[in-house]
Amino acid sequence: MTLTANEPSTTGPAGDTSQPLTAQEQQWVDQFMDETTLFLGPDPAIMRSHQITSRSAYEDECISKGVDPIKVDRIRKRLAGALDEGYEMCEAMGAAPGAKWGDLTTAIYTAEGDVTYLSCHGVIAFSAILHHPIRYIMKYWKDEPTVGINPGDGFIHNDARYGNVHNTDQSMIMPIFREGKIIAWVAATIHEGENGACEPGGMPSGSETPFDDGLRMSPFKIVEKGELRRDLLTFLQHSVRDPKLQLADLKVKIGAVQRIQERVDSIIDEVGVETFVAALRVTVEDVEQEVKRRISELPDGTVSFNQFMDSTLKENILIKFACKVTVKGEKMTVDLRGTGPEILNRAINSPLCSVKSMMMQAILAFWWPDLPRCTSAMSPIDIISDEHTWADAGYDAPMGQSLQASFRGFSALQTAFAKMQFSNPEKFSNVLAPWFNQINTFLWGGLTQHGDQVGNLCADLNGMGGGAKAFRDGEDAVSPLFCAMADTAEQEVMEEEVPFMQLVSKRIVRDNQGFGKNSGGMGYEMIVAAEGTPMWGFMTVTSGSKFSSVTGMFGGYGCSTTPLAMVKGINIYDIIRKDSSKFDLSMERIMNEQPYEGGKYTTAHMGLQFDVAKDGEMYMIAQGSGGGYGDVLERDPEAVAKDLELGRISPKVATSIYGVVWDPETFVVDQEATTQLRHDSRQARIARGKPYKEFLEGYVKTEPPKDLLYYGSWGDDTEELTATHFTNNGPERVKATIDKLPLIMLPDRREVKISALEDRIRELELKHGEVVHRKS
Amino acid sequence: MRIPMTEYLIIDLDTERWNCRVCNQDLGEARGNYKEGTLVYDRDPTEIHQSILDPEKYEFTFAPDPTFCRILEFYCPGCGTQLETEYVPPGHPPTVDMLWDIDSLRETWAKRGTKPEVVINYGPGEEAVADFAPALGSHNTHNHSPHSFS
Numbered sequence: 001m002t003l004t005a006n007e008p009s010t011t012g013p014a015g016d017t018s019q020p021l022t023a024q025e026q027q028w029v030d031q032f033m034d035e036t037t038l039f040l041g042p043d044p045a046i047m048r049s050h051q052i053t054s055r056s057a058y059e060d061e062c063i064s065k066g067v068d069p070i071k072v073d074r075i076r077k078r079l080a081g082a083l084d085e086g087y088e089m090c091e092a093m094g095a096a097p098g099a100k101w102g103d104l105t106t107a108i109y110t111a112e113g114d115v116t117y118l119s120c121h122g123v124i125a126f127s128a129i130l131h132h133p134i135r136y137i138m139k140y141w142k143d144e145p146t147v148g149i150n151p152g153d154g155f156i157h158n159d160a161r162y163g164n165v166h167n168t169d170q171s172m173i174m175p176i177f178r179e180g181k182i183i184a185w186v187a188a189t190i191h192e193g194e195n196g197a198c199e200p201g202g203m204p205s206g207s208e209t210p211f212d213d214g215l216r217m218s219p220f221k222i223v224e225k226g227e228l229r230r231d232l233l234t235f236l237q238h239s240v241r242d243p244k245l246q247l248a249d250l251k252v253k254i255g256a257v258q259r260i261q262e263r264v265d266s267i268i269d270e271v272g273v274e275t276f277v278a279a280l281r282v283t284v285e286d287v288e289q290e291v292k293r294r295i296s297e298l299p300d301g302t303v304s305f306n307q308f309m310d311s312t313l314k315e316n317i318l319i320k321f322a323c324k325v326t327v328k329g330e331k332m333t334v335d336l337r338g339t340g341p342e343i344l345n346r347a348i349n350s351p352l353c354s355v356k357s358m359m360m361q362a363i364l365a366f367w368w369p370d371l372p373r374c375t376s377a378m379s380p381i382d383i384i385s386d387e388h389t390w391a392d393a394g395y396d397a398p399m400g401q402s403l404q405a406s407f408r409g410f411s412a413l414q415t416a417f418a419k420m421q422f423s424n425p426e427k428f429s430n431v432l433a434p435w436f437n438q439i440n441t442f443l444w445g446g447l448t449q450h451g452d453q454v455g456n457l458c459a460d461l462n463g464m465g466g467g468a469k470a471f472r473d474g475e476d477a478v479s480p481l482f483c484a485m486a487d488t489a490e491q492e493v494m495e496e497e498v499p500f501m502q503l504v505s506k507r508i509v510r511d512n513q514g515f516g517k518n519s520g521g522m523g524y525e526m527i528v529a530a531e532g533t534p535m536w537g538f539m540t541v542t543s544g545s546k547f548s549s550v551t552g553m554f555g556g557y558g559c560s561t562t563p564l565a566m567v568k569g570i571n572i573y574d575i576i577r578k579d580s581s582k583f584d585l586s587m588e589r590i591m592n593e594q595p596y597e598g599g600k601y602t603t604a605h606m607g608l609q610f611d612v613a614k615d616g617e618m619y620m621i622a623q624g625s626g627g628g629y630g631d632v633l634e635r636d637p638e639a640v641a642k643d644l645e646l647g648r649i650s651p652k653v654a655t656s657i658y659g660v661v662w663d664p665e666t667f668v669v670d671q672e673a674t675t676q677l678r679h680d681s682r683q684a685r686i687a688r689g690k691p692y693k694e695f696l697e698g699y700v701k702t703e704p705p706k707d708l709l710y711y712g713s714w715g716d717d718t719e720e721l722t723a724t725h726f727t728n729n730g731p732e733r734v735k736a737t738i739d740k741l742p743l744i745m746l747p748d749r750r751e752v753k754i755s756a757l758e759d760r761i762r763e764l765e766l767k768h769g770e771v772v773h774r775k776s
Numbered sequence: 777m778r779i780p781m782t783e784y785l786i787i788d789l790d791t792e793r794w795n796c797r798v799c800n801q802d803l804g805e806a807r808g809n810y811k812e813g814t815l816v817y818d819r820d821p822t823e824i825h826q827s828i829l830d831p832e833k834y835e836f837t838f839a840p841d842p843t844f845c846r847i848l849e850f851y852c853p854g855c856g857t858q859l860e861t862e863y864v865p866p867g868h869p870p871t872v873d874m875l876w877d878i879d880s881l882r883e884t885w886a887k888r889g890t891k892p893e894v895v896i897n898y899g900p901g902e903e904a905v906a907d908f909a910p911a912l913g914s915h916n917t918h919n920h921s922p923h924s925f926s
Contacts, residue, residue, distance in 0.1 A: 299781075299884065301876035308865055310844055318844060318865050328877075419874055423781050423881075425888070425895040470783070470898040511828060512838065517783075546841035548825065548863055554783035555858035557847070560825040563836030591829045603829060603836035622838075630783050631858040657824065682856025689815025689851045699818055701867030705843065708865065715869040 040218075042161045042395065046135045050128060050356050050383070052284055052376045053112040053135075058181070062278040075267060075279040076372065079108055079117050082263030086256035087119035090188055093255070095248035097494070098168070098191030101459045101487040106256060107373075108264070108280070109134060109185040116184075116280045118373035123483045125165050126189055127373040128360030129353055132163020133219040134173060134185055147221055151177045154223030154254060158195060159216045160354050161395060165482075166402050167213055168193055168202035172253035174223070176264060178273045184280060186260045188253040193456040196240040197400055199610040200445020200455020205313035205541040206609035207347040207400030214400075215239055223254060241445065241455040288376035292330040294368060295380060297426055302326045303416040304716060306338075307408050310547035312346040313401055313607030315749050318547065318704070319348075319390060320712025321405070323412035325420065334359065334413070336385040340711030341723055341738060342393040345745045348543075349393035350405035352385055358406040359383075361482050362413035366435075367421070368428045386738045390711075401541050407437045410481055411550060414467075415627075418553050433467035433474065433520060433553035433627035435481045438542040440562055440606065440623045442528055446536035449499045458526070459489035460623065463506070465521035468514060468556060468629035473639070474521035476508060477623055500530035500613075503572065504585050509622045511650050513643075515657050516556025516628020517635050522648065523562075523623025525587050529572050530613045537612045538619050540564055545605035549624055556628030557657075563603045564621055565591050570599040571616025587620040633659050633678045637669040703733070711744070777885055780896045781876070784852070784859045785810055789882050801854030809872045811850055814859060816870070819847040821863075842866075 021029065055063070086106035090099050098104065105122035107115050113134030115127045137155055141147040155173040160166050173187040195202040197214030207213050215236070222232050228250060237243035268276045307321040322338030342349045360378050364371060371377055385392040391405045415434045422431055445455030463477035480486055491502045504527035514520025530536040543549065544562055551558040565587055575596060576583045582595070594601050606621065613619065640660040643649045645667045654660050659681045661673035690698070704710035704722060709731075714722045725734045725742045734741060765772055777789045786797045787806045794803035794810040803813030820842050827837035848862040848870055862870055885892060 299876055300880035301874065304871050304873050306864075306871050308845075308863070308868075310841075316841075316844070419782060422783075422898065423779050423892065423896055425890065425892075431898055509828065509838075511826060515824065545836050547845040547865075548821070548840055551863045552861050555850075555860055557824055557861055558863055560828075560838045561836070561840045563829060563834070563838060565829065565834075565836075588828050591834065601833070603834040605836060633858070652826065685817065685849070685851045685856040685858065686815060686853060689817045689849070689853070691853075692812045692814055692816055695816040695818075696869070699816075699867065700869045704868070705866055708844070710865065716871060717869075 040140050043136060043139065046132055046139065047161075047163065047351070047353055050353075050375070051379045052114045052288060053110075055281060055285070056112060059110070059277055059281040062274040063281060065274055065278070067278050067282050071271065071275060072279045072282055075271060075276065076117060076283060078263070078267050080120055082260045083108065083117060083119040084121065085263065086188055086260040087121050089256040089259060090190055090252055093252045094190055095245045095252070096190055096192045097456050097459060097489065098193055099249065099252070101462055101489050102483055102485055103191035104189060106188045106260060107186070108260070109187070110280045110284060111182045111184060111277075113138065113185060114284050114375040116283050116372070116374060121485050123165065123361075124364045124373050125357040125361040125482055127364060127375060128378055129163050129165055129357040130171065130173070130187055130189065131375050132353060133157045133171065136162055137173070137219050141219070141221070149175055149182065150225055151175070152223070152226035153221055154257070155219050156222045156250075157217045157219040159218055160351050160399055160402060162218050163353050165354055165357050165406070166203065167197075167215065167399065168195055170217070170249070170253075172223070172250070172257050173219070174257045174261065176261060178268070183273060183277050184264070186257050186264065188256045190249055190253060192245065192249055194240050194242040194245060194454070199443070199539055200241055200537075201443035201457050201539065202455070203403070203443065203457075203541050204400035205347055205539060205607045207398040208345040210396060210398050212400060213347075213398055222250070228254065241453050244452070283372055284374050284376045287371055287374040288379045290371065291368070291377055292380045294428075295327060295332045296330040298327045298420050298424055300328050303419045305412055305416045306716070307411060308547050309348070309404060309408065309543050310545065311543035311605050311607050312343060312348055312746060313404070313541060313543065314346060314609070315709075315746065316546050316605055317709035317711060317746075319343075321391060321408035321412060322713060322716065323416065325413070325416045327420065330380065331382070332380065333382045333384065336383070336389070336391055337719070338713035338716060338721070339386070339389040339391050341721055341741055341744050342388050342390045342397045343711070343744050343746060344397055347398050347400035348402070348404040349390045349397040349399050350402035351399065352383075352392040354402050354406040355391045355409035356383060358410035358482070359413045362410050362417070365484060366414045366429055366432065367417050370428055388738055403439060404543060407481065411435070411437045414481070415551065415553070431470040433469075433514065433516065433518075433556055433629040434550035434558070435467045436464040436520075436523065436550055436559060436624040436626050437481055438464075438544050438549050438562070438606070438624055439480070440523070440540070440542050440621055442526070442619065442621070443539040443541060444498065444500065444537065445610065446499075447533050448497060449532055450497075454498070458491075458494070458502075459487065460526055462486040462488045463524060463623045465514070465523045465559070465624060465626040467550075467626035468516050468518035468520045468553070470629060471518070473519045474514070474626040476521045477506065477524050478521055499533035499536055500528050503527045503529055503618070504587075504620075507586065508648060509587070510647055511653050512560050512622055512625055513649060514550070514552055514557055514559050514625045514628035515632050515653070516552055517630025517632065518556070518628065519635070519643075520552075520556075520559060520626030520628045522625050525620065525622040527585055527587065527618055527620045529616050529618050531573050531615045535612070537610045538608065539610050540606045540608040540621060542606040544624060550627045552627040553629045555631040557632070558627050559625040562606060562622050562624050564606050564608055564619070565601070565603050566620070567596060567599040567601055567618040568614070569617070570596045571614075572596070572618055573616045575616075587622065590618070590620070632657050633681055637671070637674050641667045641669050703735075709746075777882075777892060779881060779885060779892045780898070781874070782859075783898065784857055787876065787878070787881065789878065789885070792878055796852040796854055796857065796859070798857045799852060799855035801852050803852070806876070807878050809875070811860070811870060811872070813853070814850040815853050817849045817851065819849050821845050821847050
């Protein structure tokens with residue numbers, strides 16, 4: 001059961017004919033409820049809202065004194081400079097690997113907590129999320145005698161249930177006072193990684209309850225009048241695997257925020273408080289107006305896009321992320337109904353606020369990147385979502401790897417926008433195929449060569465392939481969807497701190513391409529192996545090993561699927577020390593040729609829970625590709641030949657997908673033969689394709705394949721969700737609206753495996769007539 | 777007035793029909809689902825995203841699992857251009873991905889007063905047009921404007 005502070009006061013159940021309370025009585029009830037609230041959990045009134053607040057009386061007063069747009073612009077530019085300075089401090093001094101690659105943000109807010117401006121670098125998604133904790137602090141702690149808000153105070157939080165991208169991110173939020181009044185807030189937030197979760201690194205794929213997700217920091221005061229509270233710091237350090245990091249980055253964030261505050265002080269000294277406050281508010285309001293105008297320029301209509309994720313990170317299932325975007329005049333509605341239910345013992349669920357934050361990432365990084373990064377950029381957009389779906393999970397759902405759902409929110413909006421904006425002559429960004437949307441990298445943890453206990457991850461998650469554009473190929477391994485300027489870091493520097501090497505790093509995997517007229521940016525492979533540590537392990541936390549994670553655009557294809565491959569039971573370092581010629585590694589060669597005697601070669605999906613790595617055991621993964629754009633038969637044959645010559649694609653792909661004929665010696669395209677092959681390929685399509693209605697009759701089924709664990713609406717014309725519910729009698733497929741579905745939990749996969757093996761043993765015993773007496 | 781709506785699809789506001797931008801094939805009511813005018817093929821995804829790791833040895837190979845994932849390919853019946861693809865679970869109904877308000881579209885473009893086929897400069901290129909010529913039984917025109925066939 002979820003206890004929250006804002007249960008609406010009521011005069012009694014429906015139909016109750018008793019006297020309504022007088023105003024005085026209602027006040028007593030409210031006061032009683034306030035004073036005796038058991039637990040101040042996440043407040044739905046705060047958490048469901050992504051709209052900006054209405055203008056306060058003080059803001060109105062400041063604005064009414066006149067706003068000079070030139071002055072506002074100057075203030076905004078100086079704020080941008082101050083925020084970038086704070087950002088660079090975090091990046092340069094931060095201890096967390098995430099900080100070093102730019103996975104952070106600094107921001108300034110209005111007094112009510114609306115983000116006015118975000119640093120130019122960093123994670124834009126935060127502009128849709130950090131108003132939640134500030135509103136919570138203002139609502140619950142401002143007038144709370146045991147807390148209060150004073151100059152020099154700083155608040156920390158990480159739990160996404162109170163508003164965060166995910167639980168690895170830790171904030172430092174500090175108010176700006178003038179004459180005893182809060183006039184603004186400044187914050188710095190860093191992807192810290194380690195947070196004491198059930199697995200190292202802060203994004204556990206294995207969490208099965210919310211308590212496996214690690215630190216559950218609701219917003220609380222950790223800096224009091226400029227001093228970091230040692231008792232609370234110690235508690236946090238005691239709760240995570242990396243106490244040094246916890247301290248170091250708290251200091252870094254406090255320093256960065258205080259520096260931004262100094263810059264703000266000098267701006268206010270120059271322009272005065274009222275002009276400053278007016279500038280903050282006007283920026284927020286102007287962005288909202290401009291977003292309305294831009295929406296009204298889009299064609300009215302509805303674009304739908306469904307995604308299917310293939311993993312809980314423990315087993316393969318299919319769970320739907322449904323999305324319909326409707327534009328009507330200056331109103332946009334995003335409807336997520338039809339999305340699959342939350343799974344109460346798996347880590348993939350996300351609170352709606354985190355999904356919205358990634359929608360904001362699409363809006364401010366991929367739709368309208370020129371706008372100031374304000375909360376108001378999403379204000380005019382209504383979002384319809386059913387609570388207790390995996391993209392709008394309840395309080396009791398684990399969320400350790402919530403990016404699985406929230407990144408789908410990004411892809412939903414990024415993908416749909418290509419169709420929404422194509423016919424709009426006024427474009428602020430390219431028409432783009434889907435960006436890759438998985439953080440394919442290794443999380444790691446254990447004892448380092450220096451004896452430190454650590455847990456974090458490799459920056460290679462930042463090497464996502466970009467989506468193909470209308471005019472050119474997508475860039476290879478260019479940047480993560482959430483942070484355009486993030487870096488993949490210097491692995492050699494990391495190797496001084498952690499006891500493993502990337503034996504293969506950033507080598508493009510042949511054919512791992514989103515095929516199209518313009519191809520998606522390709523991903524690279526990485527092979528890691530640890531050595532010289534008493535305890536070390538790796539994890540992976542993504543999906544997309546059975547069902548392509550991103551699709552193509554306008555006839556292009558999506559990405560390949562990406563496997564995890566491992567070679568256990570060998571020590572690659574010993575092997576290459578004895579014979580350096582063996583250091584010729586690629587996932588394809590190692591797995592297909594199996595060159596190391598005694599090795600156990602296996603593949604798996606990309607949800608690897610913390611796996612103990614013995615010295616020299618190899619773990620191999622690849623980044624995915626962005627989606628392709630346009631018909632493959634339209635790709636410039638010379639571009640195909642170039643990819644072929646560079647080993648980016650195989651001869652088979654060049655012929656069977658792209659329909660190109662070339663001279664294998666010179667890579668010169670045979671134009672005539674290519675034209676003929678492409679003509680034949682188009683004719684073959686016409687011959688094998690079936691008219692739509694006829695196709696539907698043969699293809700569409702009334703429910704998912706029997707053995708597929710499927711979650712979500714089946715088709716788009718139903719309010720009911722399909723799900724497999726595990727009962728005492730085994731799995732049972734159910735179909736109901738979200739409010740009538742049973743709680744969805746999946747069985748322990750090891751028990752499922754043991755049960756299947758036991759059945760097989762009994763089958764063999766029966767076959768061979770062996771009688772075994774077992775006691776239960 | 778013809779409005780390019782995607783790389784390969786155009787809406788003709790005069791006839792209120794979807795048309796292929798490569799060959800002008802009629803694809804149905806502009807107020808409805810253009811997919812109804814297409815030819816569809818249920819593609820085994822392993823034919824497109826082929827195994828890189830040996831599928832005889834391994835379950836996960838870079839190729840999608842065809843029991844989880846199918847690729848629906850939507851072709852123009854006139855020229856065989858692949859207008860769109862869709863990744864779906866086996867048997868899942870195709871998504872109606874676009875429905876446009878034609879009256880509003882007409883009003884918006886009347887207000888803009890510009891020629892949509894001039895101001896929207898994204899679209900199929902030389903390869904689509906070049907290859908379309910043999911399908912017509914005529915010579916390769918190498919014309920950069922796909923609309924020369926309309």
